[in-house]
Amino acid sequence: MSLQPQALTPDYRSSRLRSPSHKLLSLAPGAGELTGPTFGHDLIGPNDNNLIINYAAPGQAAIGEQIMVHGHLLDGNARPVSNALLEFWQANAGGRYRHKKDGYLSPLDPNFGGCGRTITDADGYYSFRTVRPGPYPWPNGGNDWRPAHIHFSCFGVGWAQRLITQMYFEGDPHIPLCPIVQTIADPQAIDSLTARLDMAHTEPMNFRAFRFDVILRGKVSTLFENKLEGN
Amino acid sequence: MTRFQSASQTAGPYVHIGCTPSFAGLENMYGGHDLGADIFSPDTPGTWVTVSGRIFDGEGMPVTDAMLEFWQADSFGHYAPQGGSEGWGRRAVDAQAASYSVNTILPAAVGDEAPHINVWVVARGVNLGLHTRIYFDCADNEQDPVLAAIDDPARRSSLIATRDGDTYNFDIHLQGDKETVFLNV
Ligand SMILES: [Fe+3]
Secondary structure (H helix, E strand, O other): OOOOOOOOOOOOHHHOOOOOOOOOEEOOOOHHHHOOOOOOHHHOOOOOOEOOOOOOOOOOOOOOOEEEEEEEEEOOOOOEOOOOEEEEEOOOOOOOOOOOOOOOOOOOOOOOOOEEEEEOOOOOEEEEEEEOOOOEEEOOOOOEEEOOEEEEEEOOOOHHHOEEEEEEEOOOOOHHHOOOHHHOOOHHHHHOOEEEEOHHHOEOOOEEEEEOOEEOOOOHHHHHHOOOOOO | OOOOOOOOOOOOOOHHHHHOHHHHOOOOHHHHOOOOOOOOOOOOOOOEEEEEEEEEOOOOOEOOOOEEEEEEOOOOOOOOOOOOOOOEEEEEOOOOOOEEEEEEEOOOOEOOEOOEEEEEEEOOOOOOOEEEEEEEOOOOOOOOHHHHOOOOHHHHHOOEEEEEOOEEEOOEEOOOOOOOOOEEO
């Protein structure tokens, strides 16, 4: 079963007119696919990975359950991907995005922007602090609600590893109901997008921790044997 | 080993919050500077041109929430010879017309590949980011292995930007009669 979603997934209605109908053209990776942009740690400000305070007024904080999300960025051979830029975005605790186009009636939190970023360390490790996002309704033809989720944008070593995905929370009853999650046919692949409660890193009387690893395609030298399976 | 790769999920309509926060309306996030605004620093040698276009769905409607990323060689045919992010850029398309525009230098050929800009497309409704390439109608594209692998001349032309003065036009069609050739890289 394919690990990657097909382009056309009719239950997710937006895919109907935005999915190429031709098969993707396969090519052997060359210089452009095996290289990619890199970003220095000096890019990252001290609060870039703390969504609780990085948009808040001085002395204020975002409203919601405080959590830490952490894990490793790995390649398909389980090797850490170090010095890679990760960007995150999410709705606030009430399920509302700070975006011109989000008209959901749940209120904005004046102290929550909803974006963050970090660069993985030498072990491929990352972490960020945030509030747990709320589920939200979306127009898809029925009574559709997204499970609580955090969007991840991930750079690897090579351009061919570029990935955007979403992280879900263990136990969310909306996961099996969501047409976007269900664009992925393989239940194990869905399971690997689901963060686990991590009591070992949960700080008493402070915040809960969730563990989430992101696995990019094989290390660059093996990309050719490790084709995307989504076409 | 291919079992273990994270599945892609759509970037959704609010990708801008994470990737181009100023565009999303978070004016002061990260010092107000959206990453990838400049593909090359202004003193980079080469022929500076503008590449612009629009992105459309299978019914010809503008895809107003798309984000595009670009990755290209410099005028010597090297990808980021100094390391870093020179040669990489990012644009949110315009929220009404789905148009984009970047200033960049014409890349040189790399090996047997004709000069091109690698493009990555994400949007609501796109489950897996789409790779394509911008070639240039002024260049010698005859020997390029990717273009040569496309049998239908009309489809081949979907990858070739057309020159109009200092501007090259490159539209992207996600589906339909004019569908752009997308690549499994
Ligand atoms: Fe979302």
